């Protein structure tokens with residue numbers, strides 16, 4: 259078949275299919291509370307999903323039917339009001355439609371002059387304003403905070419290492435070191451490895467009782483490393499650790515970084531967004547002093563995956579780290595190849611999705627006030643859950659609740675039972691397999707704890723009451739002597 263595109267031959271049939279899929283998507287979100295939070299993928303389905311690539315097309319009806327049968331019923335669960343595992347955003351109905359429009363346009367936002375570029379620029383400007391970054395700062399949307407941190411630290415390396423890193427790599431550079439708290443996210447270490455700085459160049463700064471970086475310890479580590487002939491280049495502060503939601507003292511870190519001429523990168527994956535809630539904004543004071551800030555829209559702003567951002571104070575340095583001079587990418591003055599600066603000169607990817615559209619639509623639909631209220635509400639729910647846990651002798655709160663994360667464990671009625679770690683692992687697996695709720699587990703100060711990270715706009719207080727009841731009942735059942 260020549261001169262025949264991949265477009266449908268029967269557009270009306272396709273349109274009917276599309277309406278059905280939109281209806282099914284919206285209906286599944288409307289009724290999500292009535293379903294289990296999670297269910298395992300059945301063995302038969304896994305087998306069907308292991309078949310080889312088809313040479314002959316099955317047609318749209320058949321392909322989408324397979325999708326609705328084999329894939330759609332088995333989501334991660336983070337769309338559900340009782341999903342609090344790890345730190346996942348909930349997504350929105352508007353975001354679902356936004357991703358459809360994004361696909362219809364299929365824009366490539368590496369650069370050039372077209373609508374999507376202006377939407378991304380507007381989103382970046384909004385973020386600069388939100389986080390108090392100055393004129394001249396830059397930003398780019400990326401897949402998430404892991405990628406954002408890689409980019410932020412690449413700019414730090416370009417800026418602070420006294421050799422031509424782009425030309426010569428790290429040859430001839432002095433021995434470098436960077437600092438992050440012992441509670442920093444694993445993506446920080448990964449970025450440092452990928453940048454060729456070596457895992458051992460990352461110093462783990464001790465934390466205080468509330469899991470915040472000990473800035474006095476940081477200061478003496480920097481001094482000692484300098485005395486030892488090393489070259490400290492950057493500090494990664496965390497605004498909202500994944501384990502307990504702790505926020506480093508960003509102001510103190512910023513002051514130390516400016517005294518010591520260090521790059522300050524903030525991992526604000528979800529916590530930085532606390533700035534949207536008037537009652538919480540003070541908690542992330544100092545974020546506006548960062549040299550680079552990584553954060554996500556797909557966690558606490560509920561934009562569908564993937565949507566993260568890196569902001570860099572010194573836009574020129576940011577561009578100098580990544581700009582390319584390939585002639586086929588030459589920026590023109592007019593026409594489609596105009597539109598300087600191009601986003602591909604601020605990051606790793608050349609071809610880039612229109613990530614800005616779901617972000618832009620989410621913010622336009624709900625507004626920053628409402629989105630901030632939902633963030634504050636999640637923190638109130640964390641405090642509420644902690645209070646309910648405090649009322650139950652069988653439950654023990656294991657970390658201070660500083661934001662939206664609650665760590666606790668079941669200890670039974672009379673003294674801590676043996677195998678308490680395995681007991682709590684078991685309770686969480688029961689909760690997940692029964693589809694009741696999806697917290698996760700974590701090791702915290704030598705204990706296995708149940709971790710409830712609340713970045714969920716669908717949760718209501720009754721969901722936390724149900725969690726407390728269920729953990730207590732499942733724990734008691736597991737302790738009962740006649741249960742294997």
Ligand SMILES: *Cc1c(COP(=O)(O)O)cnc(C)c1O
Pocket residue numbers: 345401402403404405443445496498499500525526527528554566
């Ligand atoms: C989730 C998270 C990350 C990683 O972000 P991704 O968007 O998953 O790449 C980094 N740091 C913290 C504190 C996080 O919570």
